[in-house]
Amino acid sequence: MPILYLIIVGAAAGFIATRVLDMRTSVPMTIGIGMAGALFGGLILRLVGSLFGFLGGFVGAVIGAMLLIWIWKKLSERG
Known part of the structure; x- marks a missing residue:
């Protein structure tokens, strides 16, 4: 069940993040970005301790x- 949760939250977070930052990607890439963001953002929010539960995990995933998209764009501008 945690993997399904990660995929669902990752897909939603990736979709929101790619649309906010105007980046068009494929569905698997969007889910991957969201899942990586969920892991990264969730870790940061746990360290800071500001939000907990589903809402905190989702907000952390989007952030x-x-x-990650911002970092990707900055690195791709260099090349």
Whole structure:
């Protein structure tokens, strides 16, 4: 069940993050970005201790995905 949860939250977070930052990606890439963002953002929010539960995990996933997209865009501009 945790894997299904990660995929669902990752897909939603990736979708929101890619639309907010105007990045068009495929569905698997969007889910991957969201899942990575969920792991990254969830870790940060747990360390900070500001939000907990489903809402905190979702917010962390969106923030983490947006951060990863921003980093990706900055690195791709260099090349």
